[in-house]
Amino acid sequence: MSGRTNVKHYDVAIIGGGASGCYLAALLADTDIRTALIESRDRLGRKLSATGNGQGNLTNVNVGADKYFCSDREWLADILCGVEDVLSPFCGLFETDDKGRVYPCGRQASSLTDALRTKIGKSNNIDVYLSSEVTDLSEGYVVTYSGGQLTADKVVLAAGGKAAKQFGTDGRAYSLAEKFGHKTTALYPALVQLRTDTTYTKTLKGLRVDCNATAEAGKTLRTCRGDVIFTDYGLSGNAIFTLSSFVTDKAGAVIRLEFLPDIPAHEIERDIRRKIGAGYERSEWLACTLPNVLGRAIMRRCASDDPREIARTVKDFRVECRGTLGFDYAQVTRGGIGIEGVSRNLESEYSRGLYFMGEILDVDGECGGYNLHWAFSCARRVFDAIYKRR
Ligand SMILES: Cc1cc2nc3c(=O)[nH]c(=O)nc-3n(C[C@H](O)[C@H](O)[C@H](O)COP(=O)(O)OP(=O)(O)OC[C@H]3O[C@@H](n4cnc5c(N)ncnc54)[C@H](O)[C@@H]3O)c2cc1C
Known part of the structure; x- marks a missing residue:
């Protein structure tokens, strides 16, 4: 417990219960790491449930750094994991179409969200905070959200980009990283009409x-x-x-x-x-x-x-x-938190214990499952950094 009264302390606080946040929480579900998963909307993984026209195109067998826009392809290639690794937390069967896009055989994106939610829900070590928008993050780490405050040794920023604000991502979360000296690059809508x-x-x-x-x-x-x-x-x-x-x-x-x-x-x-x-x-x-x-x-x-x-x-x-047609219609954001200040473990070089995952970073993929592959690869890398290498 921290010194503050009524302020709960965690080993890890994940800000954003979207694709990467839920995936990391599902990996942590089997560990003894006390985790807070904080999501501004009233449900986890809303965007994940809408992906691939509702069918859930979660990866692509042709994945490689050449499928992404990123200022450092070597950095990116080091973080990308394999297709089998991406699929491993999901129990179920998957199929690949002629463009290499991988879907659950049931063709329901919501089944992916359900699989992660079930793992998270069964864990005694994970507290899920819904309808809780994080409005401030300060050294320590102290996380201020709409319902109060909590503290954590490590914080993972997985709050998405600026695209498709109907899913809770309006670009406001960049400022949480900027407080620690990180720079946000120019933002553009991508995968859009x-x-x-x-x-x-x-x-x-x-x-x-x-x-x-x-x-x-x-x-x-x-x-x-x-x-x-x-x-x-x-x-x-x-x-x-x-x-x-x-x-x-x-x-x-x-x-x-x-x-x-x-x-x-x-x-x-x-x-x-x-x-x-x-x-x-x-x-x-x-x-x-x-x-x-x-x-x-x-x-x-x-x-x-x-x-x-x-x-x-x-x-x-x-x-x-x-x-x-703009950010409201875009599937992803071009630009984000510049990767210069982010290590290959996705940890901030300005503030130890602060990590980044997914679309909030200045990395975006082509159409075809590459963006979820990136989100999930980040979650695997952060999991390795905070659990396996502790
Ligand atoms: C309609 C649509 C279809 C798509 N289809 C595909 C597809 O088929 N394949 C593919 O690879 N990619 C697809 N994408 C892109 C993919 O969904 C995203 O790239 C991916 O979800 C990004 O994951 P993330 O974890 O970084 O962020 P998100 O999944 O966007 O999650 C971020 C979460 O953080 C929460 N949040 C934001 N700010 C705060 C805050 N301050 N406090 C607390 N919570 C906060 C948000 O509510 C959200 O739930 C699609 C996107 C859209 C919009």
Whole structure:
């Protein structure tokens, strides 16, 4: 017990009962470490239960440092654990899709949260504080939360980033680390829908197409294949989520869409010539080849009547970016607590006993399970640091 009356003392206080916080608490559940898990919302793991469209894409077999945005890939690679390690606290069966994304076979993200909650709930060493927003953290450590204060030898900041504030993450937690001298880098929404010029895409609202999509800003940033969905504000879909991470901090970016990625341009050109020979109206030169509404949009976009030019537009349809839909719609945050002041054990170099996990750090992953993999890898590393190496 600390010297303060009515102030409970713990070995470890985890601030944030999200993906990484719950995972660490579940690992600590089998130890004798007295732990406080403090969550501002009325339930643990709300965001985790919503991941992967509710299906819980918790890791990816293609994981590696190259799937992340981070200023020090070596530091990151040292912390990332293997897929089997990520899965180990969850009892259940898992399946991998053609993009390497790993899901529970039951395809329910909430089952992941339930598995962690059950482990936490069975432990006598873990006290869970719900509806308890941490508002201050001071040396000692003294944790002030909405219901009072507690003290702890070690504190783990797992309070997430600024994306998707409906899940309790609005970026306010960065200030808890800044008090100890840590710097927060510039913050951007990532894995998010893009606002674009809609001059030539207005009529396509609701259309989903499989295509190659490339992000450019002065140079090619990334190409990927996947779904693109046209909306009234711009572009959405898996491929756009992936590209958004590459353009979120770039002005003047362009998205280039290659429709019919498996059909070469010369075949499209030949088909147009055949239609011209058969007396088709110009507006129908792409009929049958593409959805009508898309074919017409391409014909409007391409001023020329030259079949080669039209085929080229099918293969290279450019859309100018005008920003993103913002943090409220983003899945993750680009930027966060700079990793310069954070050791490979995820401990602060300015304040011993203060640790960081997950999205609060300046690390974000591509779409496909990499962000949860990061959150869980952090939890494993902090567990090793505070339990195995004590
Ligand atoms: C809709 C959606 C779908 C996603 N799908 C996927 C996916 O399929 N695969 C994938 O890998 N990633 C996915 N992500 C990203 C992934 O969920 C996050 O990167 C991950 O949850 C981050 O884990 P974390 O522990 O760092 O933070 P979080 O899981 O965000 O948890 C932080 C917790 O801290 C709490 N908190 C914040 N401030 C305080 C405070 N001051 N005091 C107390 N508590 C506080 C919050 O309420 C929250 O519960 C998705 C994100 C969203 C929004």
